[in-house]
Amino acid sequence: MNKGINLLPNLRKDRAHRRKTVLIVRLTSILFLFIVSIFAITLFIIESQSPIASLRQQEADLLSNLAQLKTKRAKVITINDRSKNISDIINKRTDFYTISGVVISKIPKDVTSGSLEVDLKKTITMSATSPSLLAISTFLDNLVNITGEKKFFSKLTVGGISFQSKGNSYSLTVKADLL
C-alpha cells in the first residue's frame, strides 16, 4: 500500500490557510478604520481650534472703527494728493529771478542789455550792445563760463555779432538752453 496516495482533501491545512486570510483581512479593515478615525479626530480638533472666526470678528471690529474715521482718511488722501501736485509745480518752476540775476551780473559795465527773453521752450535769448568789441567779448566769455559750470545752461549759441554804424556800437545776440 502506497501511503503517499490520499484521496481525502487536506481539510486541516485548508482551514488554517483560510483562517490566516480572514485574520489579515480583518486586521487590514481595523487598520483602515483606525487611520480614518485618527484623521477625522485630528481634523475635528484642528477645525475646532481654528482662529478664523475670532480673526473675522476682530477684522469686522477694526473695519467698523475705521468706518468712523472715513472723513479723516479722506482728508489724508486729499492732503497727500494736493501736496504731491504742489511739489510737482514747485519743482517744475524755473527760477527766473536767479537765472536773470546770474546773466545780469555777468554783463560788463560797457555793455547794455537790449532784451532778455525766456520762452516756453526754456530758451533764453539775449541781445546786448556795446561800443567796445572787447566788452562784448568779455560778456561772451562770461556766458561761456556759466555754460561750462552746467548749473543753468546746457548749450550756448551765438546768434550773431553786428556793427551798427549809426550808433557806432556792436550788438550781440545769444541763445542759451536752460538746464
Added chain:
Amino acid sequence: MNSQLKLDKSILQILYYRYKAYIIPFLVIFVCIILLGRIIIPQMQSFVIIKEEEKEYRERINILKKNLSYLMGLSDSDLDAQLKILSVALPIDKDYAGIINAISNVSAKSGIGVGDYSFGVGKLSTESAKLEQNQRPLIRINLQLKGDMQKIRNFLKNLQKRFPLAEVLSVQFGASSATIQINFYYRPLSPIVYNEIDPISSFSKEDKDLINKLIEWQSVSEKLVSSPSSPSSALQGPLLEEQEKTFKSVQASPTVSSPSKSPQGPVTGVSSQMR
C-alpha cells in the same frame, strides 16, 4: 427554468457561507476608502487653504490696526489747517479773484505797474473735474509789467511765494517793461476712492517740509495783505465748505464688502461733487 433559479440561489448560499467572514471587513475597508477619498483628503486640502486664509487675515488685521492707530493719532484740527493751506496754494476751482489779488499785491510790493493783462479761461469745469493723478488744469495769464529790470525780477521772485501757486512760463524783458506769461494752477477735488485694507501712506518728511514752507509763504503774504476783505481770504471759507461736503459724503458711503468675501477687501468709493 425553476431548476436554474434554484441552482443560482443555492450557489449564492454556498458562496455566502463560504465567504461570510470576509464580507464585513471588506465592507469596512470600502467605506474607509470612500471616507478617505471623499471627506478626509478634501478636508486636508481645505485645511491648507484655511491656514493661508488665516495668514491673510492676520496680515489684513495688522494693516487695519496700523491704519487705525495712524488715523487716531492725527488731529482733526491739524488736518484741517493743512488742508486749508494746501487748498489756498492749489485751489479747487478757478480762483480769479485770488489771482488778481496775488498779482496786484506782488506788483505793489515790487514797485511796478501792471499794464494790460488777459486771462485764458482754461478747460470747462466738467472736463477739468475728470482728472488723472498728476493732471492740473490751469489759467494762463499774459501780463504787461512796467518797471526796470530789477523791479521786474523782484516781481518774479515774490510771485513764486504767493498763492495760488503760479509758474512763470516766459519772460520778455524790455528796457523798462516786460511781458510775462504765467500759469496759475488749480485742481478740483477728485473722487476719493480707497481700499480699506490698503496701508495709509503717512505724511513724509518732504510733505511736512512742503506744508511748513507754504505756511511760511502764507505768513509773508498775509503781512503784505493788510486788508481783511481780500478776495483770496474771502474765498477760503466756501472752498473749505466744499471740501467738507465731499468728506462727509465719504462717511455716508456704505462699505461694499468684507475682505473675507473678496480677497481685495472692501472698496470705499465716493465721488466728490464735480465742479
